Every structure is written in structure tokens, then in C-alpha cells.
Amino acid sequence: MRIARVIGETIATIKSDRVHGTKLLILRQTTHTGEVIGKPYVAVDLVDAGVGDLVLTGHGSAARQTHLTKECPVDAVIAAVVDHLEVDGEVVFRTQ
Amino acid sequence: MRIARVIGETIATIKSDRVHGTKLLILRQTTHTGEVIGKPYVAVDLVDAGVGDLVLTGHGSAARQTHLTKECPVDAVIAAVVDHLEVDGEVVFRTQ
Amino acid sequence: MRIARVIGETIATIKSDRVHGTKLLILRQTTHTGEVIGKPYVAVDLVDAGVGDLVLTGHGSAARQTHLTKECPVDAVIAAVVDHLEVDGEVVFRTQ
């Protein structure tokens, strides 16, 4: 799973049937210290995340393991909001 | 899911049986401001998208979650047409 | 799906049971104008493609959606031979 920061939201008026009713957030992958790296991507929000949150995203068929996303043509979900990250026993990131 | 722009169409006279009857569009991934990045790829259109549209594409087995593409050897679909994108509360892209 | 050019063939005398009887072609991804980019890879041919053809390849579980490849340990198939590609209403590639 990727560590990522929620940076925004996607508003789409035309959607495939099964994507209706999902909240589609824009994210960018981060390092374990919360530094943004990589390209923006879009994931379905499962945990009521907000802009600025550091989260974990599951990709591929992982994205369709929930009632909300089962049989949807989506390939990424936000599965958890990060509280803090520890590396070598030290806290390297903490939600403020 | 990727944010992408539809740039063209693929015309293929010889296709595997189950790919017949699908519209195969050419896309390039974009940033959240609609700037094109990355290599061109091809996806099945589920939402009647047109050249120039900013869309969301689902990849991998996500592409086979619809009646049109079930059991097809395809790995990407256009699942939504983007109306606008918001980053940090500001609209950074809007369809014209 | 990737746009790719068939560049050669793989001859393997020792194969996993379920890979026997498949034609394994070597490909390289191309741009929408047919320019070769990226590393070579191998895909099962579903459409009787030949060396030099521009084709579309499906990846991941997409590769096992056919009778020929069902339950095979393969992850890429050639699903279509490209006739021509249009970008912004202009033909940018045409098979000769």
C-alpha cells in the first residue's frame, strides 16, 4: 500500500453506473516523512478522509473488497488515515 | 485511478472476439491541472467520452467490472468524465 | 492497454504445462505514432499477429480471459492488430 496525502477532490458529472455515489479524492504518494513524491492519482474514499490527511491507499483488485466498491471499475481506495509513522523506533510523522 | 486526457482513437480491423464492439480511445495521463505526462495508452470507453475530455481511467481487473467488458482481454476503461478538480479548496481545472 | 510493435518470437523448449501450445511473441511498447519506447516484453498471440505489426496488448488478469489462456501463468496477450490511429482527428499511424 502507498503512503499518500489527500490533496483535493474530483467532481465528475458523467460516471459509469457503478461509480455513482463514491467520493473520488486526489492524492499524491509521500515518503515516510510525509514528503510528496510521484504523480497525482484518484482513489475512492472509504474512511471519510479530508484534504491534508496522510492516508494509506490500496491498489488493484484490493480496491473492490468493500460493499461500496464491489464490482466498480475503480482501482484505488483510501483504506486508513495515518495517525503516526515510526521508523527505527522514532516517530517520523505525526498528524497535527 | 489516473487522471487522463483523451487524445485520439484506435481503429483495429483484427480483434480478439471479445474486444469487438468496444470503442478504444487513446489517452495520456495528466496532472491535476490537466498537464499531459507519461506515455499514451488505450482504454475502453464506458461513458461516451470524446477527444479532448479530461477523464478518470480504471486499470487492471477494474476494467472488467462492466457488462461491456466482462471477460474481455482489456485492462483499462474510462469510468468518468471530469467536470472540475479542486485542490486545497480551489478549482484547478474546469471543463470548458 | 499498450500500443506495441511485435519485434520477434520466443522459442522455449521447457514450459509450464499450461503454457504449451501458445505462440509467445516479443514486443516493445510504442507511442501513438509507432515510435518504439520501453523494454521488450513477451505476450501470447490471440490474433495471429506477425513481426512488424502494431498491436494492442492487454496486461495482468486481462491475459486470461480467453479459452487459449484461461488458467495459464501468463500476464500479457495481443488482443488486436492496429489498422490506424487517429489523434485530434488526423491519422498519425497507418499500417502499410
Add this chain to the structure above:
Amino acid sequence: MRIARVIGETIATIKSDRVHGTKLLILRQTTHTGEVIGKPYVAVDLVDAGVGDLVLTGHGSAARQTHLTKECPVDAVIAAVVDHLEVDGEVVFRTQ
């Protein structure tokens, strides 16, 4: 599967239902000599690995082949702890 080193742990207070109760470790891919390369990622621990261990991680649907992770929105698991690695008949890495 990737060769990777466990570098830390993720503490997440808000999780999708099915991710509760899993240990989510932070990893970085390594070479066959244990040199760290690539971006950090997060995987569910199946083998009671600890920080500093060299491990093998399975990705994609591989991550949901166990009772712990079945139908979870996760896409990576730690499937083994490496004891040693041999290249060309020589031990190039050994756990201390």
C-alpha cells in the same frame, strides 16, 4: 516478489473495517545484497517480522491469499523473512 527491508511501522486510528487488527509495516525495496532502493511502501505482516529484517513481499491479489487478509483492501504482504541470499553460488546476504 520484492526483496525489501522493514524500516518501520504505521499507526492508523481510522481504518476501513477489514484492515483492523493487521500489523502494517513500512518497507523499502532492496537489491540482492540488501541495499535499499525505491520508495517506502506499506505491507501487512504475515510472519511476525521486525524492523531491520530482510523480507519478501507479495503484491496485488497475492496479498489476499491468507485468512488474515482475505477480502481486505490491502495490496501487499510480507510472506517470508530472508535467512540468506545466494548469487552465482556465493552468499551475498546473511541475516546477522
Add this chain to the structure above:
Amino acid sequence: MRIARVIGETIATIKSDRVHGTKLLILRQTTHTGEVIGKPYVAVDLVDAGVGDLVLTGHGSAARQTHLTKECPVDAVIAAVVDHLEVDGEVVFRTQ
């Protein structure tokens, strides 16, 4: 599928239940002439390959299409040993 060379073996004393009894080889992707490129990765051997062999590896769910690997948390298998590779009608690689 990737063209790859077997460079070594992984010895892991602690493994997830379903990975026990599999031979886990270390590989590096190659070009069609056998030149090594890319990062090392690990795959389950289905065809009794040895160090030095040029092989084809299947990735993702392709890796679990065999009795040996069904329901294992593995994401790569060696599906064939390459005898020779032809590009544009010429043999560009042959096993010695």
C-alpha cells in the same frame, strides 16, 4: 511476461504457511539479447530452472494459476526456460 535471467536463490527459514515447499529464485529482467536491466526480484520456479538460465516470468495473479502456487501469497513465477529468441527473423539469443 518478462524475459529474465536467474541470478540466485533465496533461503528463507520463516515463511507464510502456503509459501513452504516452493523454490524461490532471484531474477533480473533482461533485454531480448539477454542483457541484464532493472532491479532484482523473486519468483517461484515452476520449470526446474537453474542459475544462469534465461526464462520467462509471469506476474500478478498469473503466478497463482498452478497447483503449486494456488492460494499462495506469491506474485511471480518462472513459466518457461528460453531456448532461443528471434528478432526480425534473426536469432539474437541462444542458450549455450
